[in-house]
Amino acid sequence: EPEVTQTPSHQVTQMGQEVILRCVPISNHLYFYWYRQILGQKVEFLVSFYNNEISEKSEIFDDQFSVERPDGSNFTLKIRSTKLEDSAMYFCASRPLGTGELFFGEGSRLTVL
Amino acid sequence: AQSVTQPDIHITVSEGASLELRCNYSYGATPYLFWYVQSPGQGLQLLLKYFSGDTLVQGIKGFEAEFKRSQSSFNLRKPSVHWSDAAEYFCAVGSMSYKLSFGAGTTVTVRA
Numbered sequence: 001e002p003e004v005t006q007t008p009s010h011q012v013t014q015m016g017q018e019v020i021l022r023c024v025p026i027s028n029h030l031y032f033y034w035y036r037q038i039l040g041q042k043v044e045f046l047v048s049f050y051n052n053e054i055s056e057k058s059e060i061f062d063d064q065f066s067v068e069r070p071d072g073s074n075f076t077l078k079i080r081s082t083k084l085e086d087s088a089m090y091f092c093a094s095r096p097l098g099t100g101e102l103f104f105g106e107g108s109r110l111t112v113l
Numbered sequence: 114a115q116s117v118t119q120p121d122i123h124i125t126v127s128e129g130a131s132l133e134l135r136c137n138y139s140y141g142a143t144p145y146l147f148w149y150v151q152s153p154g155q156g157l158q159l160l161l162k163y164f165s166g167d168t169l170v171q172g173i174k175g176f177e178a179e180f181k182r183s184q185s186s187f188n189l190r191k192p193s194v195h196w197s198d199a200a201e202y203f204c205a206v207g208s209m210s211y212k213l214s215f216g217a218g219t220t221v222t223v224r225a
Contacts, residue, residue, distance in 0.1 A: 004156070043213075045213060048210060055210065102159065103159075
């Protein structure tokens with residue numbers, strides 16, 4: 001069964017460092033998303049991406065965040081200068097055209113020290 | 114603004130017993146409603162979704178949910194729980210864009 005894959009599964013970084021989280025969405029999917037879950041809190045929407053541009057973003061997704069689809073398969077989330085409060089599980093998701101299912105990856109845990 | 118409340122943080126149920134997880138939502142228009150399950154170390158798996166039509170929705174793993182507009186609820190049920198149903202369950206509400214708002218989750222423990 002096709003699945004969304006995310007790397008790394010866990011990353012530890014120092015405050016102020018840049019981090020790139022990678023995702024490989026399901027191959028025929030057209031819509032891509034990043035969500036995050038801070039420990040003990042709700043899963044929160046960050047950004048959606050379609051046709052090589054951001055279609056919607058939350059207030060969390062400030063100038064420190066960016067997304068990119070550098071080639072035909074990867075979808076990345078970059079945090080330019082990490083803060084302690086960026087520590088969270090980051091989930092990538094993708095879905096096909098139409099009202100299909102949103103498929104989530106297993107998440108990348110980011111720990112900022 | 115859209116939001117979801119899951120009143121029960123933790124539920125313990127005996128194997129073979131029925132399960133009901135509560136979900137109340139706030140949304141300005143006709144909502145898209147979802148239930149996801151997350152097992153330890155796993156991603157979020159869709160159990161079922163409601164967009165329109167029949168208010169009783171069937172999902173995977175024997176789960177069903179009922180949309181009640183008058184109560185702003187979308188409760189999840191399973192008639193007979195298996196030990197493998199132990200997990201965390203999330204209700205979510207959103208729009209066609211799939212900008213979803215999740216509840217805080219309900220952890221289900223299944224005792225033998």
